[in-house]
Amino acid sequence: MIGVLVSGAGTNLQALIDDGLPVAAVASNKPGVPALERASRAEIPSAVFRLEDHESREERDRAMGWWLVEQGCEVVVCAGYMHLLTKTFLDLFPERVINLHPSLLPAFPGTRAIADALDSGVDETGVTVHIVDEGVDTGPVLAQERIPIVPGDTVETLANRIHAAEHRVLPAAVRSYFRPGVRA
Numbered sequence: 001m002i003g004v005l006v007s008g009a010g011t012n013l014q015a016l017i018d019d020g021l022p023v024a025a026v027a028s029n030k031p032g033v034p035a036l037e038r039a040s041r042a043e044i045p046s047a048v049f050r051l052e053d054h055e056s057r058e059e060r061d062r063a064m065g066w067w068l069v070e071q072g073c074e075v076v077v078c079a080g081y082m083h084l085l086t087k088t089f090l091d092l093f094p095e096r097v098i099n100l101h102p103s104l105l106p107a108f109p110g111t112r113a114i115a116d117a118l119d120s121g122v123d124e125t126g127v128t129v130h131i132v133d134e135g136v137d138t139g140p141v142l143a144q145e146r147i148p149i150v151p152g153d154t155v156e157t158l159a160n161r162i163h164a165a166e167h168r169v170l171p172a173a174v175r176s177y178f179r180p181g182v183r184a
Contacts, residue, residue, distance in 0.1 A: 002074070003025045003027065005029075006028045007080055008030070008033050008035060009035060010037075018171075021171060024071050025072075027046065061089035065088070068092075069092060076097045078098065100129055100166055102125070102162045103127075104124070104126040106138070109136050114155050123149055127144065127162055129141070
């Protein structure tokens, strides 16, 4: 079963649900986000783990990780989750935490990937699905799709094309990586 971490709209969560992947639980660091409404409509259990409700990031990640384990999650997908995960969380799911990133890693890691690609003047960027390690967008790549940058692109226009690619690439990469009952 798959656990999904979200922080916002949840369009990538919706892509996983629409693809028929076995999403067992959704956890968020923010209450009231549209992603939680998507989980509710799909009758998927969800919970919120706000950082300020815990003594430390490690404590929050421990609580969130164990909640996902209790829900039967074997693999965790970060689908627009905007917090770095600690070793405490990663140790619960060794080599079984997958992230989606809006660039062709290793180029443009971090939270400003689309703007950084535009600012750099490159002629293409893309989408990367990778295994999460303790670095920032440094884990092994599972899948990538290239997206051209066209004259006149803005962060918004490029983001729209990137999001469309994410909705294709993430479910396919998760489906090929996820094997129910098989632990890495």
